[in-house]
Amino acid sequence: MFQCQQKISDCQKEFGSIFCDLAAHEKQQTANEAFSEFGDKHRMIAKKQSESAVPLQKMVSDLQVYIDHVVPDTRLTIKKYLDVKYEYLSYCLKLKELDDEEVEFIAIQEPLYRVETGNYEYRMMLRCRQECRTRFMKMRDDVMVKIELLDQKHVRDIAQHLATFAKTMAKCHLECAEILKDRIDVPIEIDLEQLNISMTSNGGKRDIEEGEEAVVLNDNPLEGDLIDVDGSAEPTIRESRITLQRNSIGDTSQPLLGSDSPLEELSLIDIS
Numbered sequence: 001m002f003q004c005q006q007k008i009s010d011c012q013k014e015f016g017s018i019f020c021d022l023a024a025h026e027k028q029q030t031a032n033e034a035f036s037e038f039g040d041k042h043r044m045i046a047k048k049q050s051e052s053a054v055p056l057q058k059m060v061s062d063l064q065v066y067i068d069h070v071v072p073d074t075r076l077t078i079k080k081y082l083d084v085k086y087e088y089l090s091y092c093l094k095l096k097e098l099d100d101e102e103v104e105f106i107a108i109q110e111p112l113y114r115v116e117t118g119n120y121e122y123r124m125m126l127r128c129r130q131e132c133r134t135r136f137m138k139m140r141d142d143v144m145v146k147i148e149l150l151d152q153k154h155v156r157d158i159a160q161h162l163a164t165f166a167k168t169m170a171k172c173h174l175e176c177a178e179i180l181k182d183r184i185d186v187p188i189e190i191d192l193e194q195l196n197i198s199m200t201s202n203g204g205k206r207d208i209e210e211g212e213e214a215v216v217l218n219d220n221p222l223e224g225d226l227i228d229v230d231g232s233a234e235p236t237i238r239e240s241r242i243t244l245q246r247n248s249i250g251d252t253s254q255p256l257l258g259s260d261s262p263l264e265e266l267s268l269i270d271i272s
Contacts, residue, residue: 001165008049009049009053013043013046016038016039016041016045019038020039045176045180048175052171059164073146074146077142077146080139081139084139085136091129094125095122095125098121
């Protein structure tokens with residue numbers, strides 16, 4: 001949950017940066033102000049999310065200490081207690097066997113060697129059992145105290161952490177809602193009529209340019225195809241090129257000639 005809260009804060013901060021960038025590139029003043037306000041509000045939300053993550057981080061740290069240190073320490077104490085307990089029970093069992101052995105020999109009226117030699121083994125077992133019993137009682141008290149504390153910490157701290165989490169999230173959501181409470185007008189409009197007129201004018205200009213190019217190509221008699229339009233005959237395509245000789249080097253006047261103009265009736269005017 002703490003990581004999700006951090007990710008939400010980072011996303012809100014990124015949104016704020018994007019809106020501020022849009023405001024910086026917006027030429028319209030009202031749109032600039034609207035985008036700037038959007039960016040500021042998202043950054044404020046990111047700040048509130050980051051502030052709400054602080055108590056959550058403390059809660060997570062406390063739970064981490066509880067899981068990583070308190071619970072393993074209690075388990076280790078219980079393990080030591082069980083070792084001492086089994087040791088104490090083993091001494092008790094050994095003494096019970098020695099007592100049963102003495103009872104059997106007394107019942108059959110036979111002398112027991114260890115009893116006749118001072119019964120040192122039995123007395124040593126009694127001594128070991130007494131020392132082990134002391135350690136066993138101490139370890140049992142420690143385990144009972146730690147289990148009780150662990151149970152109390154589990155009941156008290158978990159409830160306290162859940163209450164803190166609920167209060168923190170509620171406070172964060174209320175503050176974010178308060179930030180977004182004010183209405184923001186977004187004056188972003190698209191003039192479809194003007195856009196349509198612009199597209200139409202661009203299309204008309206393109207058609208005019210194409211028509212002019214076609215007219216230029218058709219008006220060039222020296223490079224284009226000439227069509228005979230006599231009504232008596234079908235249209236035929238004839239190609240003709242006329243080359244004129246200049247009278248002098250500086251003569252640059254060459255009148256445009258049609259395909260039907262006879263060469264012998266033409267005259268050139270020297271304007272040099």
